[in-house]
Amino acid sequence: xxxxxxxxxxxxxxxxxxxxxxxxxxxxxxxxxxxxxxxxxxxxxxxxxxxxxxxxxxxxxxxxxxxxxxxxxxxxxxxxxxxxxxxxxxxxxxxxxxxxxxxxxxxxxxxxxxxxxxxxxxxxxxxxxxxxxxxxxxxxxxxxxxxxxxxxxxxxxxxxxxxxxxxxxxxxxxxxxxxxxxxxxxxxxxxxxxxxxxxxxxxxxxxxxxxxxxxxxxxxxxxxxxxxxxxxxxxxxxxxxxxxxxxxxxxxxxxxxxxxxxxxxxxx
Numbered sequence: 001x002x003x004x005x006x007x008x009x010x011x012x013x014x015x016x017x018x019x020x021x022x023x024x025x026x027x028x029x030x031x032x033x034x035x036x037x038x039x040x041x042x043x044x045x046x047x048x049x050x051x052x053x054x055x056x057x058x059x060x061x062x063x064x065x066x067x068x069x070x071x072x073x074x075x076x077x078x079x080x081x082x083x084x085x086x087x088x089x090x091x092x093x094x095x096x097x098x099x100x101x102x103x104x105x106x107x108x109x110x111x112x113x114x115x116x117x118x119x120x121x122x123x124x125x126x127x128x129x130x131x132x133x134x135x136x137x138x139x140x141x142x143x144x145x146x147x148x149x150x151x152x153x154x155x156x157x158x159x160x161x162x163x164x165x166x167x168x169x170x171x172x173x174x175x176x177x178x179x180x181x182x183x184x185x186x187x188x189x190x191x192x193x194x195x196x197x198x199x200x201x202x203x204x205x206x207x208x209x210x211x212x213x214x215x216x217x218x219x220x221x222x223x224x225x226x227x228x229x230x231x232x233x234x235x236x237x238x239x240x241x242x243x244x245x246x247x248x249x250x251x252x253x254x255x256x257x258x259x260x261x262x263x264x265x266x267x268x
Contacts, residue, residue, distance in 0.1 A: 001161050004064055004088040006034045008078045011051055015093045018123040021259050022091040023061045025121065028135055028162060032062035034085065036069050038077040045070075075111035082116055091121040094253050110250075113234055113262050119154070120262045122253040137165045139227040141218055141252075144170070144189055148233045151263055152193055155231050156202055164228075165203035168194055169221055171214045215251035222258055230260045 005022045009015045026033050035056060037048040045068050052066040071077035082090050092112070113120050140155045142148045152168075159166050168190045190206035197204035211217035222230055232249050253260040 001157075002029050002031050002087060002089040004034050004085055005029070005031050006036065006082055006085055006088045006090050008036050008038055008074075008081070008090075008092050009052070009055065010037065011048075014125070016055070017125075017127070018091050018093040019055070019059065021121065021123045021127065023059055025089065025091065026061040029089075031089075032064040033059060034064040034067070034088065036065075036067045036078070036081050038069055038071065038074040038081075075115060078112050079115040082118065089121060090116060090118065091123065091259075094122050094124045094250075113264055117264060119264075122260045122262055124253045124256055124260065126255055126257050127259055128257055135162045135164045135228045137167060137225060137227040138229045138231055139167045139169055139218070139222050139225070141230065141232040142168055142170050142190065142193075143233075145233075149193075151231055151233055152197070154263060156197055156200060158229075158231075159197075159202045160200075165205070166194075166197060167221075167225060167227060168197075168204065168206040169209065169218065170207075171209045171211055171217045173210070173212050215248045215255070218248075218252050219255045222256060226258070228258055230256055230258055231263060232260060234262055234264050 005026045007018055007022045022033055025031070033056075035052045037052060048068040049066065052068070056063045056066055067081065069077045069081050071080070078090070078092070082088060090112070135158075138155055138159060140151050142151065155166055158164065170190055190208065194204040194206045207221065209217045209221060218230070218232075230252060232252060234249055249260070249262060253262070
C-alpha cells in the first residue's frame with residue numbers, strides 16, 4: 001500500500017502535531033517515516049538537520065530519510081519531495097508557524113493537494129494526540145458526483161487492507177423543497193454502493209444527512225459514530241463540491257477530531 005509516510009515540518013509544535021498520526025499510520029501500514037523541512041533558500045541547513053535528527057530520535061517507528069529541502073515555495077517543495085517517493089503517503093498538519101505554516105488551511109494546503117496528484121492526510125488542530133492502534137471505521141463523504149464516486153474504490157482498498165468498516169455519508173440541504181424525493185434517490189445511490197461493498201466482504205453502512213452546513217454535519221457524524229478517518233474529495237457536484245478546498249473539505253479538516261484524507265479526483 002504505502003511504504004513511507006512523509007511528514008513536512010517547520011520546527012513548530014503545530015506542524016509536529018502530525019507526527020503522532022503519522023506514527024500511528026506507519027504502524028498500521030508497516031511503513032517507515034521520512035521527515036523533511038521545507039526551508040527557504042539561504043537558511044541554516046545544519047540547524048534544520050539537527051532538528052530533524054532530534055525529532056526522529058523521539059519517534060518509536062522506523063525512520064527513513066531526513067531531508068532539508070530548499071525552495072522559496074513551500075507547497076512546491078513539499079510536492080517535489082513527495083514526487084520523489086512514489087510509494088509515500090503525505091501526512092501534514094493544517095497549521096504551523098511560517099513558510100510551511102503560512103495559511104496552511106488556505107493557499108499552501110490547497111496548492112499541495114492539487115499539485116500532489118495523490119491523497120494527502122491532513123491533521124487539524126482538533127485531532128487528539130491519542131490515536132487507537134487500529135483503524136476501525138472510515139467515513140467516506142459522497143455527493144453523487146463522478147468525482148466523489150472515486151472515493152469508493154479508494155476507501156474500499158484501505159478497508160480491505162486494514163480490516164476497517166466504511167460509513168458512506170451524503171449531506172443534503174434542509175431547505176430543499178424536494179428534499180424528501182431527493183432523499184429517496186440519494187439513499188438508493190448510497191445503498192447500492194454499500195451493498196456492492198458488502199458483496200466484497202467489506203462492512204458498510206450508509207446515511208443521508210440533512211443540514212444547511214455540510215461541513216458541520218460531516219464533523220458531527222464522525223463524532224457520533226465514531227470513525228477514525230474521514231475520506232473526502234476536494235471537489236464534486238454540490239455541497240462538498242462548491243468551493244470544496246476553501247470551504248467544506250478544509251472546514252472538516254479544521255474541526256474534525258480525526259485526521260482527514262483529502263483525495264483529489266485526478267489522484268489515483
